[in-house]
Every structure is written in C-alpha cells, then in structure tokens.
Amino acid sequence: MPKEIFILNQPILAVHQLNKSFGAKQVLHDVSFACQRGHVIGLVGANGAGKTTLMKAILGLTTATGQIRIDGQPTSFDHHEVLHEVGALIEYPSIYPFMSGRDHLKLFAKGPHRRQRIDRTIADLHLTKYIDRPAKGYSLGMKQKLGIALAILNDPKLVVLDEPMNGLDPQANKELRELIITKRQAGTTFLISSHILGELQRIADDLLVIDHGKIVKQTTMADLLAASSHQLILSTSDDAMARKVLTKAGYLLTEDPKPTIRVGAKTQLEPILDALSHQQITVLDIQHHDADLEDSVLKLLAQDQLQKEGQI
Structure with missing residues (x-):
C-alpha cells in the first residue's frame, strides 16, 4: 500500500x-x-x-x-x-x-x-x-x-x-x-x-x-439508533383485555399499564387492530415512539449489568 x-x-x-x-x-x-x-x-x-x-x-x-x-x-x-x-x-x-x-x-x-x-x-x-x-x-x-x-x-x-x-x-x-x-x-x-x-x-x-x-x-x-425497537402505545376501551389478546397473539409488551407493543420497523399495524377488533376492543389512540440515545444507552448498560450477574 x-x-x-x-x-x-x-x-x-x-x-x-x-x-x-x-x-x-x-x-x-x-x-x-x-x-x-x-x-x-x-x-x-x-x-x-x-x-x-x-x-x-x-x-x-x-x-x-x-x-x-x-x-x-x-x-x-x-x-x-x-x-x-x-x-x-x-x-x-x-x-x-x-x-x-x-x-x-x-x-x-x-x-x-x-x-x-x-x-x-x-x-x-x-x-x-x-x-x-x-x-x-x-x-x-x-x-x-x-x-x-x-x-x-x-x-x-x-x-x-x-x-x-x-x-x-x-x-x-x-x-x-x-x-x-x-x-x-x-x-x-x-x-x-x-x-x-x-x-x-x-x-x-x-x-x-x-x-x-x-x-x-x-x-x-x-x-x-436503528437497532433500537420501535414501540406502539395503544389506548383502548379495555386495556387489560387488550394486553391478554396481544400477548396471546405473540406480541412483546412492556410492563406499562397501557399495552405498549415493541415492534420491528416493518411490522404491520392492521393485524394488531384486527386482533383487538375481533374481541370487540376499540382502539382509542395510537402513539409511535422510537428509542432515543438515552433509551439505547440505558438498555446497553442494563444488558451489561445482567451479563456481569450471569443472567444472560
């Protein structure tokens, strides 16, 4: 060279x-x-x-x-x-x-x-x-x-x-x-x-x-930032039932009171709405949230701590 x-x-x-x-x-x-x-x-x-x-x-x-x-x-x-x-x-x-x-x-x-x-x-x-x-x-x-x-x-x-x-x-x-x-x-x-x-x-x-x-x-x-998860935050007519329905459908939910769903960038919203509608659950509001640098760094540090403790 x-x-x-x-x-x-x-x-x-x-x-x-x-x-x-x-x-x-x-x-x-x-x-x-x-x-x-x-x-x-x-x-x-x-x-x-x-x-x-x-x-x-x-x-x-x-x-x-x-x-x-x-x-x-x-x-x-x-x-x-x-x-x-x-x-x-x-x-x-x-x-x-x-x-x-x-x-x-x-x-x-x-x-x-x-x-x-x-x-x-x-x-x-x-x-x-x-x-x-x-x-x-x-x-x-x-x-x-x-x-x-x-x-x-x-x-x-x-x-x-x-x-x-x-x-x-x-x-x-x-x-x-x-x-x-x-x-x-x-x-x-x-x-x-x-x-x-x-x-x-x-x-x-x-x-x-x-x-x-x-x-x-x-x-x-x-x-x-691209590796961080996108989230959908749903407000529904029955949040408790919505959590059960979406969990059974295979979606990963956070521990928040509202059904906050972690989804990939290419996840379609329509199947989520269909699953809730099928159970007579009305979606009142949908918010989109992308993780920022603070979220991403805190997640990395939490993972590092779990590795130190031998949990992952």
Whole structure:
C-alpha cells in the first residue's frame, strides 16, 4: 500500500489495551478503540464509569499502561510531544481570575496569525460582550465557553471535551453544536464526553459506551439508533383485555399499564387492530415512539449489568 494512502486512512486517535489503577482499584480495563478523522465521537457512561480518567490518560495527565497513538505517533504521561496537535477541556477550565478572557487567549495562542485566530474564536463562540472583562466576574457558562475557546484556539487536529455543555444555556448549546459541526466538516475530530445525551445525539457520528472502565459498545450513532425497537402505545376501551389478546397473539409488551407493543420497523399495524377488533376492543389512540440515545444507552448498560450477574 502506498505510504500516502496509509496516512490518509490512519486513525487520528488509537487506544490499545489501556489499563489504569488507583492503588488496588482498577478503573480502566483493556480499553481499545480508534477515532476516525473528521468524526465526532461521543463517550458515554454512568458517573464513575471511567470517562474522565480515560480522557486524562489520552492527554498525558495521568499514568496508564497500554498504547496511545495520536496522528500515528505514540504518546504517554512521560512522552507527549504530539499533544501540541490536541486541544482539550477536562473537568473545569483553568482560569486566572484577574486576567481578561482575551488575555487568556493571547497567553495560549501559538504559531502564526495569532490575532486572527483569537478574533475568529471570539466571534465563533460569541464572547465579544465580556471577553475584555476580568474572568473573576464570569458566570459558570462564560467560563465554560472560554475553556472551549482555549481548546479550539490553535486549530488542533483532535479536540477532547469533557462535559462541554455544563453551565451553558440553550442558546449557547445550540451555538456550540453548530460550531462543532462546522469544524468537523473542516476535518477536526472531536472526542466528547457528555451526560446531556440529547445534545450528543445531534452531533455524534460514532459512540463509545463505557461501563465500569470497559468499552461495552463501539458503534455509529445511526447503527445504535436503528437497532433500537420501535414501540406502539395503544389506548383502548379495555386495556387489560387488550394486553391478554396481544400477548396471546405473540406480541412483546412492556410492563406499562397501557399495552405498549415493541415492534420491528416493518411490522404491520392492521393485524394488531384486527386482533383487538375481533374481541370487540376499540382502539382509542395510537402513539409511535422510537428509542432515543438515552433509551439505547440505558438498555446497553442494563444488558451489561445482567451479563456481569450471569443472567444472560
């Protein structure tokens, strides 16, 4: 294979068998995954699952065993020269209270065209109104936006963001989402941890689901949502009898009071209505529900827990 093609197809981030322990407690277990260039990768899991520790290991902020490569180059706690190509916001942004936001950007700007990049970043994140004020007067959302600005300021190839939506109002969330999409289209890769799954669903191409320090699922957003079940929620003239009729007909029902039927995308509604009509049950209302990212992730985590307990 020609060298140029190999470089083009090379993941921007590759993690192989990463392990991390704090004393006797192991918090990362043989974590392996790769991030493709120009993708937004969502990292999701419960609190304490290992998301922040994993991000810190990637950024050389904590020791870990295993292999991490960024843009093809190995990096670790002791050797992380390649991190000049990475921007990051981990936990809370480090801000000097008596410096203005603009002074922070000046302090961290590198390379040529610094002023242009500073001005562009201020405009992209809508910081103009307060960028020249001392940061000690910033709200949580203002500080968060400044932290994101510092992460993207030097046009890094890879941006690692830990809970970037924390403290942002709906308008700021929308602006950040649009900025991430624009930068992704320009070739920037994002690894984003967030508990706001509705926002992540709108921007992520790929997903890493982590549970108790292990990657339990690596997939695309489209594939995960497509694999989730479609549901019909029926209100009838006799819900108790409707449950019996539909269960006998072989439909899988949830435990909800109303007959909620899990069906495949190609399931026909007419046989369901015929079965109920045959028993003189009138259908009063039909609602369609497709599982969202939150539903899908919770289902994965529940399955993982059952596997740990040996129940499946």
